[in-house]
Each structure stands twice: as C-alpha cells, then as structure tokens.
Amino acid sequence: MALKKIREVRGRGVPLPGDDIDTDRIIPARYLKCVTFDGLGEALFYDERFGEDGASKGHVIDDPRYAGATVLISGSNFGCGSSREHAPQSIARAGFEAVVAESFAEIFFGNATTLGLVCAAVSPEARRALTAAVREDPGLEIVVDVAGGRVRAGERAFEATIPPSAREPLLEGTWDPLGELLEGVGEVRAVAARLGRPGAS
C-alpha cells in the first residue's frame, strides 16, 4: 500500500499548555467504546473542551483564532498513560498532521508514527518561543521539516528531533511497518520454531 511521503508539515499552530498531557485527557475512556476509529476527531480533549451540559469551555482547540491549525504544540511527556491508539487517531482525525512537543511518551510516539502523524521533539526554549509566536500571530505558518530536523516559525528555526526510526519511514512513505514485517514472515517462522511455544509442551 503506497503511503504519502511526508517531508514536511506546513500549517498554523495551536499551543496547548502543560506537560504530561495524558491519553485520558486526549480522549476520555468512554469514547473508546467503539469498534472502528470513525468519529474520534470530535472527542479530542472532550472533557477539557466541554462541560457536562455540552457547553464549550473555550478551550484553546476551539479558539477561533486557531481554527484550521494542523500543528499541535505542547510540553514534555506528551501522550503518557494508556496505550490507546484512539489518542493519536483522534488528534489526526481532528485535522492535525504534526505534534511538536518537548518529549513524547513512547507508546504514543509509536502509535502516532504508524499513522503518519509527525512527532517532533524540541527544546523547552523552542517550545516556549513557538508558543509565544503563535499566540502573538495565530496566522503564522509553522513548518515541521522532517527531512531537515527543524521546526520553522516565520523567520525563526528551531532544532527538532525525530529519531531515524521514524524520520526515514516518514520520508520514504513507509511509516506503517506492516508491509515490511510481512516480508519477514519466513524468518519469523524459523524463530518461532527455534524458541518453541510457552505452554505447548
């Protein structure tokens, strides 16, 4: 299956305050009651965005100044907690193409990359500068340069880390690993035979 080669993500940013944004916040567990991922975009950050009566709390995601933003900017350990892929699914389905954060929880990072949602890690200083820049000018174009390992905001550029294990597949359009894993099935069978099966004595 041919996937998009993702050399860069261009779009406006939305600054999400805080560190340790956990996946229960990204998508509350009740929205996991589903057998497909359809419609999860609307559940993104639901409890932070809406009160129990469904009224908007004026969350930054719903701030009209940031409408149409495609780059989410946040703090360290983004996506910690549950392994639910529903979290990056809801971010992607809400229209985001990249998350720029100080660091990422590992399960989230892997889940996001497999969906082609770019995760770029930047320094705390860069995050602060990016946050300030988009707050000042929400129309500012943010460029997440996957190939160059940088995030640009107008005239300024910040170093960004995307580990090679994610960068190469994004650039090559091979970010979903299943195809390559299937190519190895012959060798997999050999390893299975060598190791035996627990409980199959």
Add this chain to the structure above:
Amino acid sequence: MSEPRSLYQKVWQDHAVRTLRNGQTQLFIDTHLIHEVTSPQAFGMLRDRGIEVLMPERTFATVDHIVPTHTRVEPFEDALADEMIRELRANCARHGIRFFDLDSGNQGIVHMVGPEQGITQPGTTIACGDSHTSTHGAFGAIAFGIGTSQVRDVLATQTLAMSELKVRRIEVTGRLQPGVYAKDVILHIIRTLGVKGGLGYAYEYGGDVFERMSMEERMTVCNMTIEGGARCGYVNPDATTFAYLKDRPFAPEGTAWDEAVARWKATASDPGCRYDDVVTIRAEDIPPTVTWGINPGQAISIEQDVPTVEGSPEGEREAVAEALAHMKLTPGAPIRGTKVDVAFFGSCTNGRVSDFIEAARYLEGRRVHPDVKAIAVPGSQHVKAECESRGIDRVFKSAGFEWRDAGCSMCLAMNPDKLVGDQLCASTSNRNFKGRQGSATGRTVLMSPVMVAAAAVTGEVSDAREVFGVSREAVA
C-alpha cells in the same frame, strides 16, 4: 567467555528476527494477549487487507474493560459495550483464538489472566494492547503495551517493529517499615524518578526487597512501571517465580518443566552485566505514599502536607497549580484528613488475592464510614472464587463494601462504575489523571490497599498504621 548480559538483552537478542530498513528490530512476540477495547479495529484492518492471523495459538483473549461488575446479564444495558463483547467473541471464533469468556470461570483483567493461567512465562516476549502489560515483567518476561496498529502487526506477523531500550537497574535494599507495601515502593520510585524518568528505559527491579516479594507484590510493582515512563519493567526469575508457575494450566509438565526451569534460570541477568543506569533506594526511606495531584508522580508521604505553588520548584509551579485546582486540596494542609467519597478496591495493580487478604485482616469487625461508597472488585474470577472460599468476601461485605464481579471497573470507568461530579476516590488503582475514573471533575488519590481500607473506614485519607495499628512487615 561471552560478555555478561542483562535479562533484557538476552530476551531481546533471542527474539530479534531481523533488522528493518529504518534500523528498528523485527522482534518476535511469544505471547499476545488481547481484550475487547483495543482489538476490534485491528481485526478490522486485517479484514480490509485480506490478511489472516499468522499464529492464532499464540494469542489469548479475555474481556475486562467494558464488563459491568454489578450484573452479568447479557445483553449489557450499554449497547456499545455489548457490541464490543460480541465483536471480540466473533473475532476469536473466526480466527481460532482461545477466549476466556465470562462463562469460563477464567475471565478477568487481562493482566491477571496471563499469570493465573501460567501463560506468562520467564524469558518470553509478551505484547498486549494495554499499557499495563508491563505487569508481566514480574515473571522476568519482557512485556510491552502496544497500540491497535501494533495489535494488528502481532496478529498478522507475530512480531513488532521495536527499538532497543536502555536498561536501568533499580535496587531497593533493606527492610520496609511496617505498613509499607509493594504499592508504596512503586509510588515512591515514580515520585523519586518522575513520570518521565523512565523514557527510553526498561526497568530491572533488583535487591533484597524485590527478592523477598511474592509474585503478586512483584506484579504490583511492574504494573506501574509505565507510570514512570518506562515501557517495561521486570524482576529476574527465581524460585518464587517457578513455585508460582508450577502446575498452572499452561505451565510445562514433567521433564518439560525441569527443562523450562533450567532455561528460565539462564535468562536471569548475569552477575556483573552492564546497566545503562543504576538507582539505589533504601527500603527504610519509603513511607506509606499517597498521590495528591493528577499524575502518579505527584505523590507524598501520608505524613506530609499538600505542596504549595510557591514552595515548589520553579519549573513545576504551573503543573502544581493545575493539579491543586483540580484536586481542590488546600495547599500546605496535611493530606491526612482529606474527605473521601468513594473507596475503590481492585484493578490490575491491586486486585489480587493477597491484596484482599491483607485488607480483610484489618477490615474484620469494622464498618465503612456512612458517607463513603465502597466497592471491592476482584481482578479475576479466580481471585473472586478464592476470596469467597476463604470468607474474605464476607469480611468486605459485613464492613459495608459492595462485592462485585471481576473486571477493570472504576480504574478507568469504561463500564457502569464511575465517579460522579467531583467525588474524591481513595483508590488502589494506578492512574489519577483528570477524568480517569469517569467524571471530568472526579478526583483520585492513589494508595495501597490497606490505606484504601483505612480511608473507607474513617471517611478520610488516613494513615493505616494509626487507624489499624499496622505493625507487621508486609514484605517479610
């Protein structure tokens, strides 16, 4: 002589199939556990691409997240939950996957079922679409929580694309104080190293405290590894591990047992092996620990005061302010005495037989505070049956706890068990994230099972050592 290796390195090298083009390793997964929440989309992706399950005999299923614990009548009242259990049944039947269903007597939280059945074995790789898969590391397995696309990958290829982790050995040595439990040990570790301290690491738990722990205690510790940011955590397998596994349904028998034990022993970390980091903690320094905030690292000793914004390090002040606002706690006031509305006893962290036995020891003859709703949820049908055969259920019920059926329950509230409004819950579970227990404004205070029993009885966050006169060492 080959270089001494850690258990992690041995298991990794044994299970490496090949190197992928992006430099990651295609890693063989011995055992795959699935449940109803993170698997349906994976089966859907296989269907869409016309791919079959490669080794269905290596996948085991149960149902835990969405099952009601107050009734087992089907169809479930919640149509979505009912659809999920039916979908799992259909997928297991279609692909020939062993399913521990509600009527099997073996159903439970997926991380209880693997060990109980003897499916979880030392030196193996285990994956499950649930972050608390780290639990299985208690047996010296390398066990990863994975996302749904990876569940698909394991179903289709019995492998994952993974990057090798660094290994940090966490040594806890000495004697734990009376009233300090495995839960306190892991909360203390997370508090000390931080919720992101484990990023990039596997944790090896070593030292005499872990060596003396029962398997159930080791599971409590490994379970919360992920809350410290580490993808997996393990204890080297030893005589305690083997004694637990002996005669379990999926454990090897006869000469195969002896061969397995020899193999398992050899997977333990070699003396003198290299670690990327070593952290040492004195057991005597670990207090009964409770959380005050909105992540498991925001924890203090039961004797301490709730932090203040001004008194917190500069980089943490925003997070402290946010946590205090959500928790509605008074900065600078003792955490002890905080009013409790709900006591939740259960989860894959602390829903095992020994947890119930230890709490029952102190609940006997006592009553839950009239303002507290208290629910006790065995982690599995086996735990429930064992507790009932020992009369533990009667102790909980006479004290005023509701005695429920097995499931994840209020740990994540994907079922009818939920907090209401801003109720504060003293909980034996693993996460105190905002909204985690089913109400956006609900509040969670994580603590050990005996501390939850004390909170249930007094109606406030309490020091179990005072309430119950706890004077025995939990970990011998």
